[in-house]
Amino acid sequence: MTTLRAFTCDDLFRFNNINLDPLTETYGIPFYLQYLAHWPEYFIVAEAPGGELMGYSKYSTTSTFLGE
Known part of the structure; x- marks a missing residue:
């Protein structure tokens, strides 16, 4: 079964x-890293039972880019 969990720095x-x-x-x-530091709640990964990453998603609530 796939598990959704919070993205961590190690996942990079x-x-x-x-x-x-x-x-x-x-x-x-x-x-x-900057995105994860500012909005950790908007960054998730999908992980297989064996620990392999199957996908990730980062959400955005604005249309501006970081640093603007």
Whole structure:
């Protein structure tokens, strides 16, 4: 059964296979860390029973970019 849980900093080093999809927009580690620091409640991962990450999602409540 898939488990949804909060994204952690350690997940940044485990989700590379998810980002291999050419339609998935990816960013540098500083972006993810800043996003996670500001809005941890909007960042989740889907994890398989064996601990493999199956996906992740980061939500946004605004249309502005970080740093603006």
